[in-house]
Amino acid sequence: MFIWRLAHNSLPVKRNLARRGIKTETACPLCFRLNEDCGHLFFKCKKAKQCWRAMNLEHVRADLELCKSGEETVARILNLEQHEQNRVFIWLWRWWSARNKANDGSKLATVSDICSSVSFYLLELEQLATNCKDKAKSPSARWRPPPADYYKINVDASYHEVSKQGGWGFVARDANDIFLEGGAGSFLHVADAQQAETLGVLRSLERIVELGMTRIILETDSSTVGRAITSPGNIICQLLQFFTGRSLTITLQDSMLLEILMDRELYSQRQAHDKNLLFI
Ligand SMILES: [Zn+2]
Numbered sequence: 001m002f003i004w005r006l007a008h009n010s011l012p013v014k015r016n017l018a019r020r021g022i023k024t025e026t027a028c029p030l031c032f033r034l035n036e037d038c039g040h041l042f043f044k045c046k047k048a049k050q051c052w053r054a055m056n057l058e059h060v061r062a063d064l065e066l067c068k069s070g071e072e073t074v075a076r077i078l079n080l081e082q083h084e085q086n087r088v089f090i091w092l093w094r095w096w097s098a099r100n101k102a103n104d105g106s107k108l109a110t111v112s113d114i115c116s117s118v119s120f121y122l123l124e125l126e127q128l129a130t131n132c133k134d135k136a137k138s139p140s141a142r143w144r145p146p147p148a149d150y151y152k153i154n155v156d157a158s159y160h161e162v163s164k165q166g167g168w169g170f171v172a173r174d175a176n177d178i179f180l181e182g183g184a185g186s187f188l189h190v191a192d193a194q195q196a197e198t199l200g201v202l203r204s205l206e207r208i209v210e211l212g213m214t215r216i217i218l219e220t221d222s223s224t225v226g227r228a229i230t231s232p233g234n235i236i237c238q239l240l241q242f243f244t245g246r247s248l249t250i251t252l253q254d255s256m257l258l259e260i261l262m263d264r265e266l267y268s269q270r271q272a273h274d275k276n277l278l279f280i
Contacts, residue, residue: 007074124167146217157200159193166190168200216260
């Protein structure tokens with residue numbers, strides 16, 4: 001979603017807000033020197049340039065700075081070699097997140113913090129991609145579409161035994177295999193792989209609920225987690241009901257496939273409270 005908004009120049013940077021008639025200062029909230037549009041925020045701001053240099057991506061920045069539109073910018077990034085492309089997209093997303101925090105009055109994260117978070121998410125993304133490739137090799141693990149009036153959510157998580165850190169990600173698609181939404185995040189402390197997978201399911205479902213998807217087939221790669229979620233009084237179900245204030249039904253279709261049905265009315269309510277979660 002973030003990349004889509006970047007390509008369509010619809011991110012709520014100051015100049016875009018002013019263009020829509022919202023009364024606001026248009027100065028960049030990071031350097032306070034020039035007006036904030038996407039070109040300035042991501043490629044020309046002196047604060048952003050420090051990060052590009054720290055990541056040894058100055059040559060990419062210099063090229064992207066010349067783009068005339070969001071669409072051209074994203075097209076050029078897509079032409080980069082895969083690893084560099086991932087780094088650039090993740091950096092843009094992390095920078096947008098750091099900018100939002102600074103815009104809300106927090107201190108801007110340091111260059112080294114931002115670069116570390118880029119490395120972390122890059123590792124997560126590439127691990128997920130490798131896992132997906134391995135699974136794709138097995139014909140039995142091929143993705144199957146949901147029924148026509150359902151959305152299919154695939155969730156995966158990773159866990160590092162030494163650091164006790166973990167990561168999660170999800171992809172939402174419709175019955176025609178059209179990509180609708182994806183997201184990823186990290187956990188600073190998790191006890192084991194099963195907890196990482198369970199938390200990944202919860203975080204993914206939180207986002208899905210916000211998007212208003214109410215008929216869901218959710219696939220995990222852990223049958224233990226699938227069984228745990230559908231056991232009587234399970235915590236995931238209770239937490240989701242708590243967050244949404246609506247009832248939902250979770251049924252185990254097979255060991256790793258869950259059917260989740262929720263009340264449709266929560267759609268507009270949750271949209272109105274978009275918490276600007278960190279999603280790509
Ligand atoms: Zn600036």
